Amino acid sequence: MKLIPLPAFQDNYLWLLQDGQRALVVDPGDAQPVLAYLEQAGLRLEAILVTHHHQDHTGGVDALRQATGAKVWGPARERIPEPVLRLSEGDAIEVLGLRFEVFDVPGHTAGHIAYYCADTAGPQGTSSRPPEAAHPAGGGPAPDDGAPLLFCGDTLFSGGCGRLFEGTPAQMLSSLDKLAALPGATRVCCTHEYTLSNLNFAIAVEPRNTDLAHYRQQCVALRARGEPTLPSSIALETRINPFLRARVPAVAQVAHAHDGANENDAVAVFASLRQWKNEFR
Numbered sequence: 001m002k003l004i005p006l007p008a009f010q011d012n013y014l015w016l017l018q019d020g021q022r023a024l025v026v027d028p029g030d031a032q033p034v035l036a037y038l039e040q041a042g043l044r045l046e047a048i049l050v051t052h053h054h055q056d057h058t059g060g061v062d063a064l065r066q067a068t069g070a071k072v073w074g075p076a077r078e079r080i081p082e083p084v085l086r087l088s089e090g091d092a093i094e095v096l097g098l099r100f101e102v103f104d105v106p107g108h109t110a111g112h113i114a115y116y117c118a119d120t121a122g123p124q125g126t127s128s129r130p131p132e133a134a135h136p137a138g139g140g141p142a143p144d145d146g147a148p149l150l151f152c153g154d155t156l157f158s159g160g161c162g163r164l165f166e167g168t169p170a171q172m173l174s175s176l177d178k179l180a181a182l183p184g185a186t187r188v189c190c191t192h193e194y195t196l197s198n199l200n201f202a203i204a205v206e207p208r209n210t211d212l213a214h215y216r217q218q219c220v221a222l223r224a225r226g227e228p229t230l231p232s233s234i235a236l237e238t239r240i241n242p243f244l245r246a247r248v249p250a251v252a253q254v255a256h257a258h259d260g261a262n263e264n265d266a267v268a269v270f271a272s273l274r275q276w277k278n279e280f281r
């Protein structure tokens with residue numbers, strides 16, 4: 001399996017997974033980059049996976065469906081261009097011979113879902129990035145090693161999380177806890193290149209976090225070469241992402257110092273961090 005982040009708009013990634021003949025794409029806000037890649041690589045698009053209803057994730061769905069006949073899967077409780085096969089937590093689908101479990105992860109939007117594949121090992125793996133580009137700070141595994149795969153939309157970003165447009169801090173913290181409990185080697189396929197901005201905030205929260213400082217250096221180098229910082233990994237994010245660290249005493253204490261948040265209340269700490277990030281420059 002080959003995992004490709006197709007750039008779109010200003011900072012989106014349309015994740016494409018392919019086996020040399022067939023492909024799936026996640027959150028195609030724009031059809032053109034997908035169609036161009038399919039033609040160039042000689043691939044047949046079999047599936048479109050949608051995590052939530054925002055236009056930059058759904059804008060290309062109709063055009064791709066009409067051009068390729070691909071099936072569309074999406075959240076049960078959000079407005080997605082029909083026809084769509086509706087999914088919620090507990091469901092699973094099989095695409096390209098891989099089994100994807102579905103998680104409900106409300107917070108960014110009310111009906112947001114994520115797709116998790118526990119085993120992506122194929123008979124012939126090809127990497128979209130050389131293994132040395134993986135993140136040694138916490139374990140961004142090489143893209144062809146069969147490691148678990150998470151398509152998380154705008155719920156979890158590297159070093160950050162999505163804004164709470166429709167959900168509550170308690171919902172988003174619960175969603176992030178669910179994702180943080182996945183195996184550490186899980187590749188985190190976020191849909192925006194927000195990493196450096198997120199890490200600047202994370203360093204303001206945890207200036208003494210050496211893993212965070214090292215990871216930021218790696219990401220600066222990647223972006224200087226025009227390469228994506230993604231995928232990240234769950235192991236890495238639990239070490240550097242403040243929104244997965246609301247229960248870490250040092251993070252809770254900083255939130256309390258910032259706005260008086262109750263450092264013994266993880267939801268209050270998370271809410272403090274999210275509001276702080278909203279205003280951070």
